[in-house]
Amino acid sequence: MKSLQNKTKLIILLGLVAGLTLQCEKKDDDKDTTLLIGLAALTTSSGDCSVSASGKATINTWTTDITGTTGATLSKLGSVPIVGHTTAAMKLTSDASTTLTVNGSAFIIVYKATACPLTTDNIAATPANFSITGATDSNSEFPSSYKITNQTATLTFNGTSGAGGYYVFIYAIPRNGQSAAVTYTFTP
Known part of the structure; x- marks a missing residue:
């Protein structure tokens, strides 16, 4: 029984770590996207x-x-x-x-x-x-x-x-x- 509880805790813990890791990567992608948009705005001239x-x-x-x-x-x-x-x-x-x-x-x-x-x-x-x-x-x-x-x-x-x-x-x-x-x- 203890083995099942330990495995459950381990799976939950791994799920949380994976979720936080994916969430952190997503935030980094947003920063990269924001940076790229900012650079594009600085280096692109508007006009027709x-x-x-x-x-x-x-x-x-x-x-x-x-x-x-x-x-x-x-x-x-x-x-x-x-x-x-x-x-x-x-x-x-x-x-x-x-x-x-x-x-x-x-x-x-x-x-x-x-x-x-x-x-x-x-x-x-x-x-x-x-x-x-x-x-x-x-x-x-x-x-x-x-x-x-x-x-x-x-x-x-x-x-x-x-x-x-x-x-x-x-x-x-x-x-x-x-x-x-x-x-x-x-x-x-």
Whole structure:
């Protein structure tokens, strides 16, 4: 009889230990899951458009469709995780004589595309697709880009080869006094 009681106690004790062990493992999994979710949130940028630049990581940013507008300040901004750089993209449709002016301090990359994602294959060519004045070529700092520093850049989309859909990507490094909240005027 004592042997049966001892076996019962042993089975109950082993059951409790196993239950606590499984419960502890489950809590550890929850911590791992929480940690992974936290890391993903820190390293993932939000937005509705994926953008790639030569030699840089692909990021997401928010897009503002400016077709049919005449001007404003970009307020739909994205952020690059960890470094805190700000981004934005303007979507526009150009006919043979469209002009876009951008005022502020930021890098500008022009993509010839009608929809996202924006890849290095979509980077618009000068002078075939557009010309730009008032900005400096900053290819050495940021691939395929132009830089404005408290100034206005004018982009003119050229003739029939300049007609079509475009995205003007704005990238800003706040510690350098830049902001993606640039102002623009658009003449379709």
